[in-house]
Amino acid sequence: MTKTAPVLDIDAILDDENTRIVVCCGSGGVGKTTTAAALGLRAAERGRSVVVLTVDPAKRLAQSMGLTELDNVPRRVKGVGSPDGSGNGSRGELHAMMLDMKRTFDEIIEAHADPERARQILTNPFYQSLSSSFSGTQEYMAMEKLGQLRRSGDWDLIIVDTPPSRSALDFLDAPERLGRFLDGRLIRVLMAPAKAGGRSAFKLLNAGFGIVAGALTKVLGAQVLKDIQMFVSALDAVFGGFRQRAEQTYKLLQAPGTAFVVVATPERDAIREASYFVERLAEERMPLAGLVINRLHRSPASALSAARSTAAAEDLEARGEHELAAAVLRLHAGRMQLAAREQREQEHFMSAHPTVPIAHVPAMAEDVHDLDGLREIGGLLAT
Amino acid sequence: MSSRDTDWDGVRLHVVTGKGGTGKTTVAAALALALAAGGRKVLLVEVEGRQGIAQVFDLPPLPYEERKIAVAPGGGDVYALAIDPEEAMLEYLEMFYGLKRMGKALTRMGVVDFATTIAPGLRDVLVTGKTSEAVRRRDRSGRRVYDAIVMDAPPTGRITRFLNVTQEVAGLARVGPVKNHADLVRGVVASPETAVHFVTLLEEMPVQETLDGVAELHAAGLPVGGVFINMVRPVGLPKPVLDAAVKNRFDHAELALGLKAAGLAGGPADASAIAQALAEEVLDHAHRTRLEKRERASLAKAGTPRYELPLLADGADLAGLYELAESIRAQGAA
Numbered sequence: 001m002t003k004t005a006p007v008l009d010i011d012a013i014l015d016d017e018n019t020r021i022v023v024c025c026g027s028g029g030v031g032k033t034t035t036a037a038a039l040g041l042r043a044a045e046r047g048r049s050v051v052v053l054t055v056d057p058a059k060r061l062a063q064s065m066g067l068t069e070l071d072n073v074p075r076r077v078k079g080v081g082s083p084d085g086s087g088n089g090s091r092g093e094l095h096a097m098m099l100d101m102k103r104t105f106d107e108i109i110e111a112h113a114d115p116e117r118a119r120q121i122l123t124n125p126f127y128q129s130l131s132s133s134f135s136g137t138q139e140y141m142a143m144e145k146l147g148q149l150r151r152s153g154d155w156d157l158i159i160v161d162t163p164p165s166r167s168a169l170d171f172l173d174a175p176e177r178l179g180r181f182l183d184g185r186l187i188r189v190l191m192a193p194a195k196a197g198g199r200s201a202f203k204l205l206n207a208g209f210g211i212v213a214g215a216l217t218k219v220l221g222a223q224v225l226k227d228i229q230m231f232v233s234a235l236d237a238v239f240g241g242f243r244q245r246a247e248q249t250y251k252l253l254q255a256p257g258t259a260f261v262v263v264a265t266p267e268r269d270a271i272r273e274a275s276y277f278v279e280r281l282a283e284e285r286m287p288l289a290g291l292v293i294n295r296l297h298r299s300p301a302s303a304l305s306a307a308r309s310t311a312a313a314e315d316l317e318a319r320g321e322h323e324l325a326a327a328v329l330r331l332h333a334g335r336m337q338l339a340a341r342e343q344r345e346q347e348h349f350m351s352a353h354p355t356v357p358i359a360h361v362p363a364m365a366e367d368v369h370d371l372d373g374l375r376e377i378g379g380l381l382a383t
Numbered sequence: 384m385s386s387r388d389t390d391w392d393g394v395r396l397h398v399v400t401g402k403g404g405t406g407k408t409t410v411a412a413a414l415a416l417a418l419a420a421g422g423r424k425v426l427l428v429e430v431e432g433r434q435g436i437a438q439v440f441d442l443p444p445l446p447y448e449e450r451k452i453a454v455a456p457g458g459g460d461v462y463a464l465a466i467d468p469e470e471a472m473l474e475y476l477e478m479f480y481g482l483k484r485m486g487k488a489l490t491r492m493g494v495v496d497f498a499t500t501i502a503p504g505l506r507d508v509l510v511t512g513k514t515s516e517a518v519r520r521r522d523r524s525g526r527r528v529y530d531a532i533v534m535d536a537p538p539t540g541r542i543t544r545f546l547n548v549t550q551e552v553a554g555l556a557r558v559g560p561v562k563n564h565a566d567l568v569r570g571v572v573a574s575p576e577t578a579v580h581f582v583t584l585l586e587e588m589p590v591q592e593t594l595d596g597v598a599e600l601h602a603a604g605l606p607v608g609g610v611f612i613n614m615v616r617p618v619g620l621p622k623p624v625l626d627a628a629v630k631n632r633f634d635h636a637e638l639a640l641g642l643k644a645a646g647l648a649g650g651p652a653d654a655s656a657i658a659q660a661l662a663e664e665v666l667d668h669a670h671r672t673r674l675e676k677r678e679r680a681s682l683a684k685a686g687t688p689r690y691e692l693p694l695l696a697d698g699a700d701l702a703g704l705y706e707l708a709e710s711i712r713a714q715g716a717a
Contacts (some may be wrong), residue, residue, distance in 0.1 A: 028403020028538060059589050207662040224561070265404060268698055301660035302645065312645035324624060324634065325641020328661050331619035331668055337696055367587040
């Protein structure tokens with residue numbers, strides 16, 4: 001028996017004026033960015049004023065939206081018309097931007113610290129390492145940018161693509177991890193000398209703290225520890241602002257105007273990750289809209305089963321007749337097997353999450369290169 | 384010990400990277416099995432805490448401990464290790480500073496959060512450092528403990544930064560113990576005993592990322608290995624048929640006759656309808672085959688050995704892993 005799931009009504013979500021944020025998440029390589037861009041285009045062509053925030057898009061996808069540089073500023077996408085591509089009767093607009101995480105981080109520092117302190121932070125080697133390569137910074141900054149875009153009030157729908165993380169959950173955890181770190185005991189240890197007016201480091205601390213500091217010095221070297229201390233004490237002044245913003249953005253994600261769209265392919269790993277994500281969103285009380293399954297293989301001749309097809313091919317081959325038909329039947333059998341396997345993977349998800357609505361996008365031979373390609377995917381998502 | 388010549392004789396650390404969704408972990412696991420075949424001992428390491436190896440081998444989550452997880456064809460052993468940065472840090476402290484008893488205090492103080500949060504390079508140095516230690520490790524009689532190490536590495540987009548540890552900790556530590564440790568790791572990772580392999584599919588984005596990754600590794604002076612083209616579908620139809628399909632000249636009538644001859648169609652109308660539907664599949668296949676040919680040609684530009692691994696009909700289960708391992712050996716990659 002084939003299980004079925006409720007259908008994810010994409011247009012209902014995009015058309016609903018109360019939907020203000022759509023977050024596309026899922027494991028790497030499942031087509032999150034493409035899905036985000038296709039949803040953005042469709043929403044715009046259905047009359048909404050949309051901005052798509054992408055993180056590290058593939059070159060050609062970025063080009064398909066006319067994005068040529070990573071400049072942290074939303075750019076208007078040209079050629080947006082109506083869903084049928086005719087350009088008639090649409091009031092919507094599409095903007096797109098690529099996240100520049102370092103610049104976003106710099107801007108927060110500049111907004112929260114006086115110029116002298118900002119300079120101290122921005123030139124600290126630790127800050128430079130943290131702001132350009134820490135694996136959680138991208139997630140944190142994507143959420144920060146989302147908060148900024150939302151507060152600006154310039155768009156009535158924001159679609160955000162989540163960063164390609166180690167695990168799809170990183171973007172939920174990273175802000176908290178950064179916050180916990182900046183708020184943690186270790187930081188207080190490291191800050192102590194600065195607070196004590198730079199007098200002999202760790203003197204004022206108890207033995208436990210002293211041992212830890214000693215160990216860190218051994219492992220990292222004294223200079224590194226000094227850099228960190230300077231950085232941390234400078235950051236301390238702006239940290240209140242940080243935490244507050246992170247909390248605001250987190251609340252924004254829980255608000256009813258947000259819709260999470262989990263993206264997967266019908267492969268075991270991607271489906272497992274999607275399940276995990278759905279459960280996690282429920283735990284965090286974040287509003288899930290549904291699951292998009294990309295690159296699904298279907299057959300236009302699905303009434304002809306793999307078994308019958310194979311048997312017929314064998315029969316023709318044994319008789320040495322109709323080589324073409326035999327080869328086509330073999331091809332079809334392979335396709336039906338693949339479709340069956342993908343169906344099984346999907347059913348694992350449906351058994352665990354029977355109420356989660358699903359939308360499907362069939363596999364296509366080529367990647368998206370232009371707006372027409374995105375429009376086509378948007379259309380498929382909505383059917 | 385195998386006496387066969389392979390493309391990577393002399394390589395002891397095989398780093399396997401690939402874009403998400405290409406089957407990187409599966410290929411790393413199959414490569415470990417292939418390298419172990421014929422009585423060798425191979426360590427398969429995981430560095431991102433995803434427990435992907437356990438899933439591929441259908442095992443409970445792996446601890447931070449080297450344990451035997453599979454027997455290779457002909458009697459070799461595959462060991463696995465899930466490297467946890469926290470444990471690696473404590474081990475490092477113990478090994479170099481005799482600070483094991485500090486472990487608890489350090490954990491309580493958030494030193495691990497520290498390592499993974501504020502000092503991104505440090506995390507990678509710990510992980511690659513642990514791997515390098517396994518590469519260099521010898522037993523009491525001076526023999527290498529492992530014949531080869533296979534690392535299921537971070538994805539293509541991050542691999543150069545991950546392996547380029549000295550560069551990465553440059554902002555963190557210009558001198559001092561971390562820098563020294565990074566230099567030691569660099570010595571292993573950049574040596575001819577290491578090869579960084581790429582896993583890709585015959586699709587535009589993964590192929591482009593592979594080419595970019597190869598160029599980045601070259602630029603960073605890191606050793607590029609082979610390209611494993613994963614999930615390759617068999618070529619189902621002869622070229623003239625595919626060419627005709629693309630030119631909209633596919634022979635529906637002949638197909639319909641064949642369907643009738645095979646007893647799959649009730650009457651002429653039925654045969655024609657099924658033939659029509661199947662012809663769509665043929666056209667789809669023809670487009671895909673053309674695209675694959677183009678992507679193969681692009682990959683050839685990388686100038687590294689290429690291996691093709693078949694799409695497994697039942698997905699990457701344990702039997703499938705052995706099938707891939709056999710294919711890897713047959714092609715001389717191990």
